[in-house]
Amino acid sequence: MDNLFAEQIISNYEHPHNKGKLEKPTIKHHEFNPTCGDEITLYLKIKDGKVSDVKFEGSGCAISMASASILTDFIKGKSLKEIEKMGVHDIIDLLGLDPGPARLKCATLSLRTLKEAVFISEHKKIDEETQRL
Amino acid sequence: MPGKINAKKIKQDFPILSIKMNGKPLVYLDSAATSQKPRQVIDAITDYYLTYNANIHRGIYEISEKATETYIESKRKLADFINAKEMEEIIYVRNTTEAINLVALSWAEQNLKRGDVVLVTEMEHHSNIVPWQLLSRRKHTKLEYIKLDASHNFIDMDDFKEKLETKNPRLVAVTHASNVLGTINDVREISRLSHRVGAKVLVDGAQSAPHMKVDVSNIDCDFFAFSGHKMLAPTGIGALYAKRDILENTEPMLGGGDMIKDVSFQSAIWNDLPWKFEAGTSNIEGGIGFGAAVDYLNKLGMQNIRSHEKSLTRYALEEISKVKGVSVYGPGPNKIEKRGGVISFSVKGIHPHDIASIFNSEGIAIRAGHHCAIPLVRGVLNEPALARMSFYVYNNNEDIDKAIAAIRKAQRIFRVA
Numbered sequence: 001m002d003n004l005f006a007e008q009i010i011s012n013y014e015h016p017h018n019k020g021k022l023e024k025p026t027i028k029h030h031e032f033n034p035t036c037g038d039e040i041t042l043y044l045k046i047k048d049g050k051v052s053d054v055k056f057e058g059s060g061c062a063i064s065m066a067s068a069s070i071l072t073d074f075i076k077g078k079s080l081k082e083i084e085k086m087g088v089h090d091i092i093d094l095l096g097l098d099p100g101p102a103r104l105k106c107a108t109l110s111l112r113t114l115k116e117a118v119f120i121s122e123h124k125k126i127d128e129e130t131q132r133l
Numbered sequence: 134m135p136g137k138i139n140a141k142k143i144k145q146d147f148p149i150l151s152i153k154m155n156g157k158p159l160v161y162l163d164s165a166a167t168s169q170k171p172r173q174v175i176d177a178i179t180d181y182y183l184t185y186n187a188n189i190h191r192g193i194y195e196i197s198e199k200a201t202e203t204y205i206e207s208k209r210k211l212a213d214f215i216n217a218k219e220m221e222e223i224i225y226v227r228n229t230t231e232a233i234n235l236v237a238l239s240w241a242e243q244n245l246k247r248g249d250v251v252l253v254t255e256m257e258h259h260s261n262i263v264p265w266q267l268l269s270r271r272k273h274t275k276l277e278y279i280k281l282d283a284s285h286n287f288i289d290m291d292d293f294k295e296k297l298e299t300k301n302p303r304l305v306a307v308t309h310a311s312n313v314l315g316t317i318n319d320v321r322e323i324s325r326l327s328h329r330v331g332a333k334v335l336v337d338g339a340q341s342a343p344h345m346k347v348d349v350s351n352i353d354c355d356f357f358a359f360s361g362h363k364m365l366a367p368t369g370i371g372a373l374y375a376k377r378d379i380l381e382n383t384e385p386m387l388g389g390g391d392m393i394k395d396v397s398f399q400s401a402i403w404n405d406l407p408w409k410f411e412a413g414t415s416n417i418e419g420g421i422g423f424g425a426a427v428d429y430l431n432k433l434g435m436q437n438i439r440s441h442e443k444s445l446t447r448y449a450l451e452e453i454s455k456v457k458g459v460s461v462y463g464p465g466p467n468k469i470e471k472r473g474g475v476i477s478f479s480v481k482g483i484h485p486h487d488i489a490s491i492f493n494s495e496g497i498a499i500r501a502g503h504h505c506a507i508p509l510v511r512g513v514l515n516e517p518a519l520a521r522m523s524f525y526v527y528n529n530n531e532d533i534d535k536a537i538a539a540i541r542k543a544q545r546i547f548r549v550a
Binding site: 004005010013014035036037038059060061062063102103106 | 518
């Protein structure tokens with residue numbers, strides 16, 4: 001469990017990438033985790049079916065904030081189709097660790113927020129996998 | 134010194150305390166969530182299943198008689214333990230939550246009407262909030278809150294007195310000891326003042342009954358709810374104490390076997406107390422385990438347990454205060470008489486869940502979150518979550534030293550030292 005706080009997590013928590021607001025986003029979406037109070041607001045700019053820019057605001061534990069930082073880096077330039085298909089394993093790959101059952105919701109909060117934002121922007125129903133995140 | 138708690142010796146009675154967690158000897162600092170179980174309790178339950186498992190009350194054979202007697206004996210032990218007048222005043226339920234819901238769904242349901250006020254405090258666990266919200270939905274009663282004082286540690290007694298006058302509550306429902314702040318409320322005084330305006334009093338004893346001598350006759354509360362699993366007994370067994378005249382004048386919540394004397398096609402005659410409120414086959418192993426837990430606690434002595442926990446709490450508060458960047462909630466070390474062995478804390482720059490994960494990596498079990506008291510934690514203390522360590526008979530200063538070392542480790546990892 002010691003590696004839960006690997007250098008990548010701590011440094012992304014200390015100095016999060018893409019933290020802040022976007023002016024005139026295509027979509028802004030807020031999600032929170034009621035059990036721990038973690039929350040994220042995601043700002044997405046979408047151009048030609050791809051993420052042209054992204055920023056997030058939020059507060060929470062190192063796992064949730066680092067994961068938002070790493071995820072927002074990763075999705076720049078990605079198509080909405082690619083994002084729709086993302087799941088838990090992508091977050092585990094990006095973080096480089098499996099946070100275990102007690103902390104998984106922390107890790108996936110940013111992905112849930114992102115995928116919900118994408119589905120909403122496309123006027124699609126939020127799929128079951130996203131709801132389970 | 135006779136009567137003093139020897140935690141090192143007591144630890145040997147708890148088989149789980151010799152396991153390892155993440156490769157480190159388990160340090161269990163989450164007894165406010167649930168306590169560990171001594172071999173004596175585990176053996177009592179095992180013995181029941183191995184040697185006299187049978188349904189109770191009706192069996193005309195030896196092992197059923199033994200099961201019945203052991204089960205009833207556990208109620209007598211519980212009645213003595215909290216100084217109830219008789220075992221007829223002890224209703225077995227699953228836990229504190231169910232005990233409070235039983236009051237809401239029976240006595241309150243039958244006696245409160247539209248506009249009647251249930252008065253609780255801002256430091257309640259959800260189990261002493263949500264049942265009253267549900268009652269409001271069904272009966273259109275009102276739920277009002279007694280504020281905490283400026284320190285956020287204690288009930289504001291002036292606000293309480295004012296609300297007794299202006300809100301004219303039918304029921305005052307208050308926690309005996311807060312699971313977040315550790316604060317021990319003066320429930321005897323609360324009871325006295327409430328009765329003066331004709332309100333009934335319910336005390337949530339989930340965090341008090343395991344840790345101090347409770348005397349319901351002295352408190353003079355009408356209802357007292359507590360759980361077995363926080364006081365060495367298994368999960369799934371708890372108790373509601375209520376004054377006999379209230380129980381006699383309240384209709385049961387559940388109907389079925391065991392709770393009746395006679396049944397015709399159209400009606401039934403209720404059984405005597407306490408069985409009137411216990412429909413269906415009881416949690417027999419739970420009752421037997423509860424009795425064994427009370428035996429264990431009585432052997433240690435509740436006064437000794439309280440002294441031991443005061444000493445642990447004082448030591449922990451002093452040691453934590455030496456660590457920079459740590460905030461502690463609840464009454465300080467100079468108010469130890471009004472405080473139980475529950476210490477909620479936060480560390481600057483580290484989320485409580487991350488603290489708990491680092492403790493876990495050190496083999497230390499603590500809790501992090503809203504502690505099922507969201508109105509208090511987020512509404513009054515204005516924190517998204519808190520870390521919490523809580524003590525019991527098997528903890529010693531060494532456990533606290535390890536916890537302090539884990540806080541320092543977290544600060545090193547997060548570079549906030």
